Amino acid sequence: xxxxxxxxxxxxxxxxxxxxxxxxxxxxxxxxxxxxxxxxxxxxxxxxxxxxxxxxxxxxxxxxxxxxxxxxxxxxxxxxxxxxxxxxxxxxxxxxxxxxxxxxxxxxxxxxxxxxxxxxxxxxxxxxxxxxxxxxxxxxxxxxxxxxxxxxxxxxxxxxxxxxxxxxxxxxxxxxxxxxxxxxxxxxxxxxxxxxxxxxxxxxxxxxxxxxxxxxxxxxxxxxxxxxxxxxxx
Numbered sequence: 001x002x003x004x005x006x007x008x009x010x011x012x013x014x015x016x017x018x019x020x021x022x023x024x025x026x027x028x029x030x031x032x033x034x035x036x037x038x039x040x041x042x043x044x045x046x047x048x049x050x051x052x053x054x055x056x057x058x059x060x061x062x063x064x065x066x067x068x069x070x071x072x073x074x075x076x077x078x079x080x081x082x083x084x085x086x087x088x089x090x091x092x093x094x095x096x097x098x099x100x101x102x103x104x105x106x107x108x109x110x111x112x113x114x115x116x117x118x119x120x121x122x123x124x125x126x127x128x129x130x131x132x133x134x135x136x137x138x139x140x141x142x143x144x145x146x147x148x149x150x151x152x153x154x155x156x157x158x159x160x161x162x163x164x165x166x167x168x169x170x171x172x173x174x175x176x177x178x179x180x181x182x183x184x185x186x187x188x189x190x191x192x193x194x195x196x197x198x199x200x201x202x203x204x205x206x207x208x209x210x211x212x213x214x215x216x217x218x219x220x221x222x223x224x225x226x227x228x229x230x231x232x233x234x
Contacts, residue, residue, distance in 0.1 A: 002032040002078060003032070003109065003148055003151075004034050004107070005108075006070045006108065007035060007036070007037070007144070008039065010035045012141040013145060021152070022149065022152060025158045030155055030156075030157045038067065040070075041065075041067075041069040050063060057115070058115070059115035061115050062114060063118060064121050067110060067125065071083055071125060074108055075108075081105075081106030081108045082128065083108045083110065083127050084107055084108065084126065084128045085117065085121060085122055085129045086112055086132075086143040087129050088135075088137075089116075089122075090128070090129035091128065091129060093131065093143075097130070098147070098150040102153075109147065111141045132146050132147070153165050170222075173223075173225065174211045174212055174222060175211050175215045175218065180192070194206045
């Protein structure tokens, strides 16, 4: 899978991509990620990428020309790719959407800034407009990293255990149950006996029950959706 990122601040993205699972996936050739400086596609001596909004209002809006040019340059080098605009107005990034995006061979991520991006980018260039939550950040770089991490888990070979994504929270519409490891007892706190029993059927039953209990307590919205016809995990 290939992911290209268009941003005004490439340095924000370099660190997380060079460590842990994402770095190993890149080294193994399972995931190709390249960061592109949007200013390289801006025109004029000063490489201006933003302008005041028509109709007035505070802040600046990112201009369409550098973004269209940047996407076109990436497609010319690497072929067609689905364009994802990171935006607070977008569809919420969920487990289901991450799995869907992982099915694409090539994604081009656009990181917004300032008061947002010229609407013509969303209307005529982006295939997806994605938000990571109901809050506003200073830019789309951190959402881009979140999206890459969530999507990469579904790329075959990226996670050592190929079944791990199928056991994640949200996969079946409920949260994952508690996890424990050594030591068996820590400061008087012990691991539930069922996990030490060796009875895999009982262990699975316990985990599902605990996951259900946790979902009802912490995310009743997920449980309600699971019970709704046509609902289920998002």
